[in-house]
Amino acid sequence: MVISTQNLTFTFGSQTVVKSLSLQVPEGSIYGFLGPNGAGKTTTIKLLLNLLKTQEGSIHIFEKELQSNRIEILSQIGSLIEQPAIYLHMSGKENLLNRALLLGVGEKRVDEMLDLVHLSPAAHKKAGQYSLGMKQRLGIALALLSDPKLLILDEPTNGLDPNGIIEIRELLVKLTSVYKKTVFISSHLLAEIQKMATHVGIINFGELMFQGSINELEALSKPSVQIETDRSVDAANFLKKNNIDVAEVNDHCVFVPFTSKETMGEINALLNQNGYTVYSINKQQQDLEKLFLAITQHA
Amino acid sequence: MLPFLLCLFVFVGFLLQSNELIKNSGMELWLKFSFPILGVMGLLLMPMLIIFIAYSVNSLEHKADTWKTIFSLPISKWSVYAAKYFYAFFLLFLCLALFVLFTIGFGNFLGLLKPSLKFSEYSVASILAQIYFKFFLASLGILSIQFLLSLLFSDFLKPMGIGFICTIVGGIVAGRDWAYAYLFPYSHPMMAMKAFGQSTKGGDNHPSAMPHFTVEMLTKDTWVSLAVAVAVFVAGYFIVLKKSVK
Numbered sequence: 001m002v003i004s005t006q007n008l009t010f011t012f013g014s015q016t017v018v019k020s021l022s023l024q025v026p027e028g029s030i031y032g033f034l035g036p037n038g039a040g041k042t043t044t045i046k047l048l049l050n051l052l053k054t055q056e057g058s059i060h061i062f063e064k065e066l067q068s069n070r071i072e073i074l075s076q077i078g079s080l081i082e083q084p085a086i087y088l089h090m091s092g093k094e095n096l097l098n099r100a101l102l103l104g105v106g107e108k109r110v111d112e113m114l115d116l117v118h119l120s121p122a123a124h125k126k127a128g129q130y131s132l133g134m135k136q137r138l139g140i141a142l143a144l145l146s147d148p149k150l151l152i153l154d155e156p157t158n159g160l161d162p163n164g165i166i167e168i169r170e171l172l173v174k175l176t177s178v179y180k181k182t183v184f185i186s187s188h189l190l191a192e193i194q195k196m197a198t199h200v201g202i203i204n205f206g207e208l209m210f211q212g213s214i215n216e217l218e219a220l221s222k223p224s225v226q227i228e229t230d231r232s233v234d235a236a237n238f239l240k241k242n243n244i245d246v247a248e249v250n251d252h253c254v255f256v257p258f259t260s261k262e263t264m265g266e267i268n269a270l271l272n273q274n275g276y277t278v279y280s281i282n283k284q285q286q287d288l289e290k291l292f293l294a295i296t297q298h299a
Numbered sequence: 300m301l302p303f304l305l306c307l308f309v310f311v312g313f314l315l316q317s318n319e320l321i322k323n324s325g326m327e328l329w330l331k332f333s334f335p336i337l338g339v340m341g342l343l344l345m346p347m348l349i350i351f352i353a354y355s356v357n358s359l360e361h362k363a364d365t366w367k368t369i370f371s372l373p374i375s376k377w378s379v380y381a382a383k384y385f386y387a388f389f390l391l392f393l394c395l396a397l398f399v400l401f402t403i404g405f406g407n408f409l410g411l412l413k414p415s416l417k418f419s420e421y422s423v424a425s426i427l428a429q430i431y432f433k434f435f436l437a438s439l440g441i442l443s444i445q446f447l448l449s450l451l452f453s454d455f456l457k458p459m460g461i462g463f464i465c466t467i468v469g470g471i472v473a474g475r476d477w478a479y480a481y482l483f484p485y486s487h488p489m490m491a492m493k494a495f496g497q498s499t500k501g502g503d504n505h506p507s508a509m510p511h512f513t514v515e516m517l518t519k520d521t522w523v524s525l526a527v528a529v530a531v532f533v534a535g536y537f538i539v540l541k542k543s544v545k
Binding site: 046049050051052053071072074075077082085086087088099102103142146 | 359362363364365367368369370371372373374375541543
């Protein structure tokens, strides 16, 4: 395990922001740390970086206790917390050079990082004039500068356009698959994480609601039957009269929980025989987005 | 910038009324030339200067929101804190050194422009350096306090407000010659100023003898200033160590 926490708890005054969190982040994974705004994601990340003092529980990174091995551990972590921290009066390259000086990294690496995040053309422009996406990319370049084994990114795709998001995603996948890095990435958007994460942790009100591989999460979601008819509301009422559960109705479709293929056929026949035109009927995996909502709203 | 401007003003003033000043001896000229600057320094400028220096060193990180990044780098908190402090320390030293340089420079330049002013008769360099060095020592206590305030508060108003009030109190306390004024760091620059004033009085009694000034470097208030500087600096480190970075 690259990151493992035991019963991590953190309170701001009387408010418990993180409740006995036990994270397990395996090596080489992209760990998607999900939760709605204000769920305790950033607080957890700050605890992982020793920016906030651990009050209860323990944190081990690279199998070492964080508090007593702070510098050794931090030297192998690259991080981006909330908005990227950039000196706006300096150019993008100066920002990187400044950090390189602190980390003892050569100038060659700075140019490589600028190329990697496609900022070379704007390298000498003041960072204050960068667009939000460019600042975000510069922040990622800063995080990658020391060639860390573990990358901790707090909502890194905030403010990026779709192209930028895809680029970051590809970059992270490459980092883990080719360079064997571990990425811990937080987000409030499941759809975004779903496309790259290998492992997922879902947090709400400071509590871990789910933790496991992305396949385990998908297994949790129950499939449903989507039926497209000419009169969906009438069809739904008709199915209910015939003792068939209806999960959801909208103007175009009726959703029924999937039980077996045979039931699907029976529903189809039933509707057809009673004057409803069925345009399409198919089995569907429940959207992870809905599952995410279901998990986070239960608390 | 600041030392340059101030010295320039005094320089221009002297240039305009040079005729009246011809009577003065070299030493008196130098005193009259450097005193306006020193006076302003001791009263108001010095503490304000320190407040600004301490603020600017820290506000850079507050503004860019880079504290969290700096403290998540593999650098010990001690290094970050000490490096920041010594940078402020260095800025203050540089600023005072520039005051010395510009005062001497402009004085000699004035002597060249108006040979009738006998600036070259007397060398003020060593005494001036001593005075400013005493200023420097006297201001370290304030520097430590202001540095810590600026580090803890991200806005300008709190360190500025506290510093300003303390400066005024310090000025009053030192001006009134209160017996315990030496215990209050914000009155140290003014007291350093007074130490100089007293020694000049001794000089005025024998103008013809061209007296040799000595600035008593390590007075009681200077010791207090140094002690406060060290104590607050060390305390600040423990606060930084304990403090969570938001």
